Amino acid sequence: LPYDKKLIVRAKELRENMTPWEIKLWTRFLRGYPVRFQRQKVIDQYIVDFYCAKARLVIELDGGGHYTETQKAYDAQREERLKKHHLKVLRFCNLDIDNNFYEVCTCIDRAVKQAMPP
Numbered sequence: 001l002p003y004d005k006k007l008i009v010r011a012k013e014l015r016e017n018m019t020p021w022e023i024k025l026w027t028r029f030l031r032g033y034p035v036r037f038q039r040q041k042v043i044d045q046y047i048v049d050f051y052c053a054k055a056r057l058v059i060e061l062d063g064g065g066h067y068t069e070t071q072k073a074y075d076a077q078r079e080e081r082l083k084k085h086h087l088k089v090l091r092f093c094n095l096d097i098d099n100n101f102y103e104v105c106t107c108i109d110r111a112v113k114q115a116m117p118p
Contacts, residue, residue, distance in 0.1 A: 003042040014040040021097040055115035058089045
């Protein structure tokens, strides 16, 4: 996938300063998942929260700032651009990580398995 090399340093900073919700999803599920996920991956001109290359899957965790009209429009534009690279984007709000963690993990697992049939 294409990526903006200028974003590599910022992606590394974000990996070192993950949000509590990113830490929870990473440490309790994605880090040990049988198919490799990467944190804060640069794709095109964006840094996505989590990425699974084998499943072509992007996972985004949205905090409160993602619900303004401006941010919703930006996120939609970003998602369209990622889809042009044949990527599937799953979005979860931080409250889902707090209150529906099992369901989030099940959804991610289902998406990976659908993308990678046996």
